[in-house]
Amino acid sequence: MKEIIKITISLTAICVAAALILGAVFAKTEDVRKKNQEKIKEETIQGLLGFGHGKKAPEDLKIFPVQRYVVSEPKATLLGYLVPLKDKGYALVTVDLAGKPLKAIPLKADAAKIADAGTRDAAVKEALPKDAKATYADTVYVANLGDKRLGYVVPGVTQGFKTFVNLMVSLNPDFTVTGIEITKSEEDPGLGDEIKRDYFKNQFKGKTLEILKTLKVVKEPLPTDYLVALDPSKSKATQDQIGQISEKHLKDDIYALTGATISSRAVTNGVKETVRKFVYRFGILADVMKQENVQAAF
Numbered sequence: 001m002k003e004i005i006k007i008t009i010s011l012t013a014i015c016v017a018a019a020l021i022l023g024a025v026f027a028k029t030e031d032v033r034k035k036n037q038e039k040i041k042e043e044t045i046q047g048l049l050g051f052g053h054g055k056k057a058p059e060d061l062k063i064f065p066v067q068r069y070v071v072s073e074p075k076a077t078l079l080g081y082l083v084p085l086k087d088k089g090y091a092l093v094t095v096d097l098a099g100k101p102l103k104a105i106p107l108k109a110d111a112a113k114i115a116d117a118g119t120r121d122a123a124v125k126e127a128l129p130k131d132a133k134a135t136y137a138d139t140v141y142v143a144n145l146g147d148k149r150l151g152y153v154v155p156g157v158t159q160g161f162k163t164f165v166n167l168m169v170s171l172n173p174d175f176t177v178t179g180i181e182i183t184k185s186e187e188d189p190g191l192g193d194e195i196k197r198d199y200f201k202n203q204f205k206g207k208t209l210e211i212l213k214t215l216k217v218v219k220e221p222l223p224t225d226y227l228v229a230l231d232p233s234k235s236k237a238t239q240d241q242i243g244q245i246s247e248k249h250l251k252d253d254i255y256a257l258t259g260a261t262i263s264s265r266a267v268t269n270g271v272k273e274t275v276r277k278f279v280y281r282f283g284i285l286a287d288v289m290k291q292e293n294v295q296a297a298f
Contacts, residue, residue, distance in 0.1 A: 158270025192263030
């Protein structure tokens with residue numbers, strides 16, 4: 001009996017010690033993992049804005065995150081946009097689901113609080129009535145170069161062939177696509193996974209809002225000259241030649257990847273929906289900020 005008790009105590013002590021060690025290792029590595037994720041996201045956003053592949057971002061590049069929340073109240077569901085202000089503060093700009101402006105609520109938070117998801121959520125909750133619940137939805141990024149609008153970077157998600165595909169779309173001030181990036185996917189290697197390749201992603205560059213409205217996927221061979229412009233690293237074409245070829249094919253539909261039409265359609269539909277929703281929501285937000293005299297930092 002004594003031996004059984006002794007073994008039990010020893011095993012318990014070992015399990016407790018192992019749990020403490022694993023907990024400490026997880027806490028340390030989790031912090032590193034989050035920092036690495038933030039760094040990758042920052043590099044992706046800057047790359048989509050034209051400052052990747054060794055091109056250093058200028059000092060006057062400013063990227064402003066705007067978080068969107070779904071606010072549930074006893075009698076209504078609202079949308080809240082967390083907007084950085086010129087005076088370094090923040091405001092939660094609320095609208096109803098029909099886009100009707102409601103009010104701008106000042107937040108007791110600084111940039112450090114907003115950067116952390118936990119403290120940001122707490123600040124939003126504190127600003128709302130006690131019977132309201134705020135659920136984080138997503139973040140879009142408004143980019144300025146000095147005092148001039150450079151563009152936007154918008155996240156999106158779409159159903160792929162196997163699982164969901166996460167992507168980011170960059171737009172110029174006129175909402176024309178300037179680039180896309182696939183941030184997460186589990187499509188089949190050598191088939192659907194080709195959505196990550198430049199010759200596919202670059203087909204979306206230059207597509208305007210009007211072109212996007214009717215954009216579809218076609219199962220046709222990719223024109224040889226177009227490939228030169230889509231993947232210039234593999235050709236000796238000059239920038240002028242690339243520009244001329246891109247202009248020639250600007251209104252082309254998206255050429256499906258061989259053996260991966262579903263993945264091609266998934267990304268195409270994802271880009272279209274991401275841009276459509278952003279333009280609609282950002283237009284409403286701009287109107288509300290103007291009406292409520294919200295002095296946004298951007």
